[in-house]
Amino acid sequence: MAVGERDPHSGHMTTGHEWNGIKELNTPVPRTVWFFLIVTVIFSIGYWVLMPAWPLGKTYTRGLLDNDQKQLVAKRVDAAADARSRWTKQIAAMRPDQIRADAVLMAYVREDGHRLFGDNCAACHGMDATGNPGFPNLTDQEWLWGGTPDAIAHTIAVGVNSPASKTSQVSQMLAFGKDGILDNDAVLAVADYVKTLSDPAWAKGKAASVAKGREVFAANCVACHGEQGRGNQIMGAPDLTDQAWLYGGDIADIYTTINDGRQGEMPAWEHRLNPVDRKILTVYLLDKVKTP
Structure with a gap:
């Protein structure tokens, strides 16, 4: 196919490219595309002239409007x-x-x-x-x-x-079981007793364990939690008679706290x-x- 051949159907010139009998036409760029390209170029030139745009080493072109966003933000921060x-x-x-x-x-x-x-x-x-x-x-x-x-x-x-x-403020719950201060039976017993302080119904069927736990509590816990288990805010020792449990109030959680200790920060x-x-x-x- 020759370059410059005119297509008889559309009247456009051809480019000389052909694929399986299909000829490529040299159609002009649509006027709409040219319009938006021209508008874009004009807008860009106008923006470069009016707004901060070109870097100049340590500074930049300020633009005729001198629209410095950094200064505007600084003024707003100072106003706030x-x-x-x-x-x-x-x-x-x-x-x-x-x-x-x-x-x-x-x-x-x-x-x-x-x-x-x-x-x-x-x-x-x-x-x-x-x-x-x-x-x-x-x-x-x-x-x-x-x-x-x-x-x-x-x-x-x-x-x-x-x-x-x-x-x-310094506060620490000792690891009575892990550190060998109490044996496991004593830890189990005092856990039962502590549970009854906030849930008296827990004592049902556990009279012997609760009685032993009360003795263990008196010997090891009253210095921080008080004889009634109501805690000591001077030492950060929690009240054991309410329902506000920091690490959980079921018997397994209470046992873990007594056995392993706690030291939050x-x-x-x-x-x-x-x-x-x-x-x-x-x-x-x-x-x-x-x-x-």
Whole structure:
């Protein structure tokens, strides 16, 4: 097939290519395509002239509009920080009870506290603050280290068993069975007794074991948990008479805790969160506590 041959049906010139009798036509580019190509080129040139576009070593062409997104973001961040400082200054100067009585401030606390809690605490305690196995529920009335504003703020600041703080609260449940302090029969017996403190019905049919467990408890556990098993917030020892179990309250979990021991850790936030943020978290948690 010759180049330049005109197709008798369409009237277009051919390219000289042929496949099994099918000839390729040299059809022109559609006008619509040319239109959009031209518009695109004009837009590109206009954008290069008006907006920041070309790198020039350590800087770049600013454009006639001088639309610097970095400066815009910086201004917005500064404006947000200025707006936040207006109410955080009030938070810093007021007591937790005064803050909780101020509906406007509490709206800020709930919003900002939710962010702070989600960023720093939710991984362990859950977004709803109801805890996970090994991490306490922060919405009930059962506090290991005290539920007053000062106690909560102190726990947030220094943590529990935290190597990051020189003033960390230290708490450890001994491994009475694993370390050979008690034999297995004694561990089983004291587990039965501890179970009855929160579930008296468990004592049915276990009188001998519970009686022995009571003796073991008196000899080994009262120093931390008290004679009635109600715990000691100064030492972080939990109340064994309620239904708030950190590691589980069935007999197998109780046995494992007594036998293997426990030593949880809470990070100290005094180096990561400033005093105002810790105060916001404290008030936020107090607001989350469910009244009985």
